[in-house]
Amino acid sequence: MQLPDLNAFVVVAAERSFSKAARKLGRTQPAVSQAVRRLEDELGERLFDRSSRNGTLTEAGVLLRDHAVRLLHLAGEAEAAVRELQQVRSGRVVIGANEAAVHSLLPIVQRFAAEHPSATVDVRRVLSRQIAAELLARALDFGVLTFQPGDRGLQSLALGSDELVMLAHPAHRLASRKRITIEEVGRETVIAHNDPSPARERVLRLYERRRTPINIQIALPSLDGIKRAVEMGVGVAVLPRRCALTEISRGQLVAVRIPGLGSPRAVRLVFRRSGELSHAAAAFLDLARAGARAVS
Numbered sequence: 001m002q003l004p005d006l007n008a009f010v011v012v013a014a015e016r017s018f019s020k021a022a023r024k025l026g027r028t029q030p031a032v033s034q035a036v037r038r039l040e041d042e043l044g045e046r047l048f049d050r051s052s053r054n055g056t057l058t059e060a061g062v063l064l065r066d067h068a069v070r071l072l073h074l075a076g077e078a079e080a081a082v083r084e085l086q087q088v089r090s091g092r093v094v095i096g097a098n099e100a101a102v103h104s105l106l107p108i109v110q111r112f113a114a115e116h117p118s119a120t121v122d123v124r125r126v127l128s129r130q131i132a133a134e135l136l137a138r139a140l141d142f143g144v145l146t147f148q149p150g151d152r153g154l155q156s157l158a159l160g161s162d163e164l165v166m167l168a169h170p171a172h173r174l175a176s177r178k179r180i181t182i183e184e185v186g187r188e189t190v191i192a193h194n195d196p197s198p199a200r201e202r203v204l205r206l207y208e209r210r211r212t213p214i215n216i217q218i219a220l221p222s223l224d225g226i227k228r229a230v231e232m233g234v235g236v237a238v239l240p241r242r243c244a245l246t247e248i249s250r251g252q253l254v255a256v257r258i259p260g261l262g263s264p265r266a267v268r269l270v271f272r273r274s275g276e277l278s279h280a281a282a283a284f285l286d287l288a289r290a291g292a293r294a295v296s
Contacts (some may be wrong), residue, residue: 008035016055091280096126097144141281156268163264165255182260189235194219
């Protein structure tokens with residue numbers, strides 16, 4: 001059964017007249033009659049009592065009308081839902097990022113939410129080493145990394161850059177310095193994240209190569225916890241500058257550069273090289289690209 005035929009049948013049943021139904025549908029009366037005849041032939045049942053002049057439905061016609069009305073309503077809802085997706089009035093964008101990388105996404109998320117208030121953005125906490133696999137498995141639309149993905153099935157877009165700095169309380173004895181050596185940082189009470197991350201591994205490998213100890217006395221499970229501990233004067237932390245911009249601007253924390261850790265690293269939005277994105281994800285990528293062009 002075809003939806004146009006069902007629609008013609010429902011209109012005839014409602015108007016109780018083939019001629020009135022044809023005028024309402026903008027079709028010829030023979031075309032409407034043929035649509036009803038096709039349904040009758042397919043079902044093997046008469047749908048209208050031909051002996052009646054007022055378009056009386058048979059028992060089979062009543063049954064089909066009730067089901068056809070529901071089916072046409074569902075078809076309309078399905079079409080409307082797809083149209084909403086196309087116009088990004090709905091849909092979801094799923095992004096994987098570690099805790100420190102989330103801060104690089106916020107400006108894009110803010111713009112996306114303003115332009116597409118009915119769509120949703122789901123940023124999930126995913127370890128950097130797992131992001132590539134989840135992207136290729138289509139569990140994520142995007143990931144955020146501070147390095148180029150090694151898989152040929154992925155590509156990336158630079159969102160900006162960030163650098164590792166020493167965060168300290170404003171009253172700390174090293175807070176007035178513009179830069180500090182990794183040896184000086186290593187002698188302080190260092191507060192670190194207890195989850196592995198590329199930034200953490202990078203710092204630890206550097207200290208190993210320099211054969212310099214680093215005094216990690218406290219490990220906490222969140223960046224907020226680390227920043228609060230530094231604000232209390234418990235110790236210092238080595239973290240990406242971007243994740244403490246608010247506290248730095250308010251004077252709650254001071255960021256001191258550590259040139260020995262290397263130059264700032266690009267923060268990248270990573271996505272699949274092939275395969276279509278959802279309408280919502282494509283709109284998100286367009287905003288990211290526009291932001292990247294503005295920065296460059």
